[in-house]
Amino acid sequence: MSTEYEPVIGLEIHVQLKTRTKMFCGCELSFGEEPNTRTCPICLGLPGTLPVTNAQAVQYGIMMGLALGCEIAPRSIFHRKNYFYPDLAKGYQISQYDIPLCLGGRLGDVRIHRIHLEEDAAKLVHVGASGRIHGSEASVVDYNRGGTPLAEIVTEPDLRSAEQARDWLQLLRETLRQLGVSDVNMEEGSLRCDANVSIRPKGTHALGTKTELKNMNSFRYVMQGINAEIARQTALLESGESVTQETLHFDPVSGRISSLRSKEEAHDYRYFPEPDLVPIVPTPEMMAAAEAAIPELPADREARYESDFGIPTDTAHLFAYEPTWGTYFERVAVEGNRDAKAAAIWVTELRTRLGADADPHKSAVVPAQLAALAALVAAKKVTAGSARTVLDKMVETGDHPDRIAEAEGLTVMEDSGELSQIVAKVISENPDVVEKVRGGNAKAMGALVGPIMRETKGRADGGEVNRLLREQLGV
Amino acid sequence: MIELTAKQAADAIRSGDLDANEYFEFYRQRAASDPYNSYTWVAEKAPEIDTRKPFAGVPIAIKDLFCTEGIPSQAGSKILEDYRPPYTATSVDRLTTHAGGTLLGKTNQDEFAMGSSTENSAYGPTLNPWDTSRVPGGSSGGSAAVVAGATAPWSIGTDTGGSIRQPAALTGIVGLKPTYGAISRYGMIAFASSLDQAGPFTRDVTDSAMLLSAMVGADPCDQTSLGLPEPVRIPTANDLKGIRLGVPEELAGEGIEDGVLKAFNDTLELAKSLGATVETTHLPHAPHGLAAYYLIAPAECSSNLARYDGVRYGFRKSGASTLIDMYTQTREAGFGAEVKRRIMLGTYALSSGYYDAYYGRAQKVRTLISQDFKNAWDKFDFIVTPTAPGVAFELGSKTADPLAMYLNDFCTVPMSLAGIPAISIPNGLSEGLPVGFQIAGPAFSENRILDAALALEKAIGFDASKAYA
Numbered sequence: 001m002s003t004e005y006e007p008v009i010g011l012e013i014h015v016q017l018k019t020r021t022k023m024f025c026g027c028e029l030s031f032g033e034e035p036n037t038r039t040c041p042i043c044l045g046l047p048g049t050l051p052v053t054n055a056q057a058v059q060y061g062i063m064m065g066l067a068l069g070c071e072i073a074p075r076s077i078f079h080r081k082n083y084f085y086p087d088l089a090k091g092y093q094i095s096q097y098d099i100p101l102c103l104g105g106r107l108g109d110v111r112i113h114r115i116h117l118e119e120d121a122a123k124l125v126h127v128g129a130s131g132r133i134h135g136s137e138a139s140v141v142d143y144n145r146g147g148t149p150l151a152e153i154v155t156e157p158d159l160r161s162a163e164q165a166r167d168w169l170q171l172l173r174e175t176l177r178q179l180g181v182s183d184v185n186m187e188e189g190s191l192r193c194d195a196n197v198s199i200r201p202k203g204t205h206a207l208g209t210k211t212e213l214k215n216m217n218s219f220r221y222v223m224q225g226i227n228a229e230i231a232r233q234t235a236l237l238e239s240g241e242s243v244t245q246e247t248l249h250f251d252p253v254s255g256r257i258s259s260l261r262s263k264e265e266a267h268d269y270r271y272f273p274e275p276d277l278v279p280i281v282p283t284p285e286m287m288a289a290a291e292a293a294i295p296e297l298p299a300d301r302e303a304r305y306e307s308d309f310g311i312p313t314d315t316a317h318l319f320a321y322e323p324t325w326g327t328y329f330e331r332v333a334v335e336g337n338r339d340a341k342a343a344a345i346w347v348t349e350l351r352t353r354l355g356a357d358a359d360p361h362k363s364a365v366v367p368a369q370l371a372a373l374a375a376l377v378a379a380k381k382v383t384a385g386s387a388r389t390v391l392d393k394m395v396e397t398g399d400h401p402d403r404i405a406e407a408e409g410l411t412v413m414e415d416s417g418e419l420s421q422i423v424a425k426v427i428s429e430n431p432d433v434v435e436k437v438r439g440g441n442a443k444a445m446g447a448l449v450g451p452i453m454r455e456t457k458g459r460a461d462g463g464e465v466n467r468l469l470r471e472q473l474g475v
Numbered sequence: 476m477i478e479l480t481a482k483q484a485a486d487a488i489r490s491g492d493l494d495a496n497e498y499f500e501f502y503r504q505r506a507a508s509d510p511y512n513s514y515t516w517v518a519e520k521a522p523e524i525d526t527r528k529p530f531a532g533v534p535i536a537i538k539d540l541f542c543t544e545g546i547p548s549q550a551g552s553k554i555l556e557d558y559r560p561p562y563t564a565t566s567v568d569r570l571t572t573h574a575g576g577t578l579l580g581k582t583n584q585d586e587f588a589m590g591s592s593t594e595n596s597a598y599g600p601t602l603n604p605w606d607t608s609r610v611p612g613g614s615s616g617g618s619a620a621v622v623a624g625a626t627a628p629w630s631i632g633t634d635t636g637g638s639i640r641q642p643a644a645l646t647g648i649v650g651l652k653p654t655y656g657a658i659s660r661y662g663m664i665a666f667a668s669s670l671d672q673a674g675p676f677t678r679d680v681t682d683s684a685m686l687l688s689a690m691v692g693a694d695p696c697d698q699t700s701l702g703l704p705e706p707v708r709i710p711t712a713n714d715l716k717g718i719r720l721g722v723p724e725e726l727a728g729e730g731i732e733d734g735v736l737k738a739f740n741d742t743l744e745l746a747k748s749l750g751a752t753v754e755t756t757h758l759p760h761a762p763h764g765l766a767a768y769y770l771i772a773p774a775e776c777s778s779n780l781a782r783y784d785g786v787r788y789g790f791r792k793s794g795a796s797t798l799i800d801m802y803t804q805t806r807e808a809g810f811g812a813e814v815k816r817r818i819m820l821g822t823y824a825l826s827s828g829y830y831d832a833y834y835g836r837a838q839k840v841r842t843l844i845s846q847d848f849k850n851a852w853d854k855f856d857f858i859v860t861p862t863a864p865g866v867a868f869e870l871g872s873k874t875a876d877p878l879a880m881y882l883n884d885f886c887t888v889p890m891s892l893a894g895i896p897a898i899s900i901p902n903g904l905s906e907g908l909p910v911g912f913q914i915a916g917p918a919f920s921e922n923r924i925l926d927a928a929l930a931l932e933k934a935i936g937f938d939a940s941k942a943y944a
């Protein structure tokens with residue numbers, strides 16, 4: 001009998017912060033400028049230069065920490081991480097080591113281990129056939145990216161599947177996006193994800209040997225990479241071999257995993273406290289400013305929409321991830337005397353018409369009028385079908401739904417005399433259907449509803465039509 | 476002109492009694508024909524002189540490791556051969572752009588400030604103007620020799636473990652290491668960041684105060700810079716009434732040459748006659764200062780010097796076929812033996828598994844030494860010691876024995892580790908060569924140190940002109 005294994009996954013996420021300038025110098029951040037045009041003596045590591053900590057990056061770090069429920073260190077310090085590589089102008093990266101800015105915390109089901117600040121490396125471009133350093137003819141360095149502020153978020157190993165990892169990463173991404181601290185674009189590298197993966201027999205608690213899967217640059221690759229690694233480790237254990245601690249690369253094209261370096265080859269970074277910088281000591285003013293800059297975040301918003309407004313989870317999730325629509329929904333719900341479910345339905349209808357990226361607040365449809373439309377439907381003054389037509393007109397003209405329904409003749413027929421005549425007319429025009437119904441096939445009556453609705457241009461109430469049909473057919 | 480101190484010259488230029496261009500040209504010619512190999516670069520002509528500024532027209536020599544825009548800044552190393560920075564160090568900018576001083580030249584030094592004799596320069600050793608068979612001390616030997624040899628009226632250097640005070644002592648001039656953080660480090664090519672501090676070399680204490688006053692100040696480009704709590708005053712003291720001097724047994728006895736010790740004790744008597752009280756005391760951890768220093772400074776330098784890899788600037792060894800070869804060959808050919816030794820030491824001290832035993836332990840010793848000094852300030856205004864254990868030594872006599880060379884910093888390293896200010900003033904001669912007297916005080920006590928130094932300077936009556944007359 002084969003053992004069933006449980007994956008244990010932790011993530012390390014690097015987030016490029018959307019500050020105006022770099023982490024330790026005054027250069028503006030680069031967005032695809034000509035190579036080496038966003039540089040200065042400091043980020044080029046010229047002799048004699050010194051770093052100066054970016055206050056905005058510290059504020060963003062504190063905001064992230066507070067948003068994820070971390071404890072903000074009263075005093076955190078920078079270290080130097082020493083290694084030789086051309087993408088590292090100084091021969092060391094300034095990072096945080098044993099005393100990071102934020103400790104502990106949680107987002108959804110996953111505990112946060114720590115968040116620390118550091119600087120990004122420059123970009124190496126390998127000229128020649130393969131595009132990787134081995135086999136390339138030459139390498140050139142673009143220092144534009146060098147020194148961009150990064151926050152590294154490390155989770156506890158709380159994830160149990162690749163799908164869960166992807167979903168959680170999406171929640172984190174949306175949280176950071178709404179915090180406004182980063183562009184969080186995986187393809188462009190402003191959000192990068194490494195995964196620590198191990199497996200263990202289901203039901204056991206000891207952790208297996210983990211491997212580190214580097215730099216998966218899309219949500220799909222994160223899922224594929226982790227699944228491939230789980231499969232690889234499972235195959236190893238099932239064939240009686242063991243997992244080796246190493247750093248791995250996932251190639252999304254081939255789906256294959258290859259080793260970057262083993263534990264023995266791991267660098268000795270010779271960390272020591274950065275003597276050129278003073279500790280980060282957040283003042284009460286800094287903490288208050290960071291706190292004040294935090295908007296309501298998606299997880300909280302989703303929970304609130306479900307509990308306070310009673311709307312379905314899917315819709316709550318949608319409005320939480322698209323907070324502009326969420327805010328609009330709230331206004332419609334309030335205008336509509338908190339008939340939130342109806343409000344949610346009609347806001348979703350409007351979203352379909354305007355597109356998810358549009359700002360409904362800037363559309364012709366003001367919340368009070370959308371609430372009025374929902375009220376028309378609830379009061380059975382307009383059928384749901386007619387209401388969609390009314391909404392089309394509202395988007396176009398910005399007119400009040402009452403006026404549109406009236407002008408277009410879309411209100412439900414209140415005069416049952418008129419409807420009764422139409423029913424009688426349709427019955428007389430369809431003797432074969434009448435035959436069937438009277439012969440005992442009640443379902444055949446449905447064939448008469450369509451022509452009646454057409455005749456009334458959708459204004460007839462479905463229940464009333466049914467009642468009149470039965471009455472006139474005597475069934 | 477040669478007898479004028481910098482302050483006298485500055486006063487004469489402002490009052491119109493001395494022509495600024497003539498004065499600059501006088502020193503420029505002396506510097507250009509300097510016989511001691513003190514300079515690595517000398518200005519070709521005077522820049523425009525604004526006589527309204529306090530140091531207008533007074534030439535100043537700058538240690539090579541200060542970055543000066545467009546002017547070679549090589550830190551005594553082949554790896555920075557003809558490196559011309561795109562910017563100027565904050566402290567130099569304050570002296571020139573702001574105070575109006577005129578950049579005369581860049582001075583020779585031990586490579587990356589690692590050494591105590593200026594023999595570790597890729598540009599040849601500097602000679603001591605008192606005796607050209609001897610070293611001027613180091614690492615700021617060039618900056619000391621230009622003042623002693625009067626090829627500049629004053630100069631600036633840097634002190635990491637004694638690199639201003641020891642060469643000042645060995646060449647018979649005044650050298651001041653300010654409180655760590657008093658002067659910006661921005662633009663100083665780093666050796667050991669937590670210890671490096673710029674400071675003045677001058678003929679007398681008054682010039683020292685004047686030069687210091689223009690260098691200090693917090694700098695937004697250096698987070699560790701604080702400036703001084705009060706402006707530097709020109710000292711005026713004539714006596715030492717009520718001043719309590721502590722003489723630490725650990726730094727003023729064993730290991731100090733007889734002649735140096737005699738001069739030191741004579742000056743203690745002089746201090747008493749000026750009204751000071753003198754008492755023996757203890758800095759129990761000070762003897763461990765050297766060991767701690769030779770772990771902390773190499774550790775920091777192993778990281779600070781990683782940027783010299785041949786990729787972006789400076790020297791690159793040609794012909795390497797791989798990246799690693801390029802790094803290795805460039806650093807092999809670009810760095811001198813002492814620099815390589817310290818990079819190795821520092822790399823080892825920071826290595827995983829050794830960090831706690833070496834770097835971590837050294838930092839604890841550093842804290843204990845700071846505490847020793849703090850305890851001393853309860854009882855004393857100043858701690859005084861001989862500046863260096865001996866007089867200037869023969870060229871080549873200690874190059875084969877790094878430990879003997881390191882012992883030169885024995886009396887100066889504890890103050891560097893504690894980050895406190897200390898001055899070395901000329902204290903007569905031993906064997907016909909100058910010796911120094913060191914006065915150290917609490918952090919930010921520069922004004923009081925300068926006053927005490929002035930009173931002693933007057934009483935000692937040292938004649939510095941012997942070296943250049």
Ligand SMILES: [Zn+2]
Pocket residue numbers: 022025026027038039040041042043044147
């Ligand atoms: Zn920059």
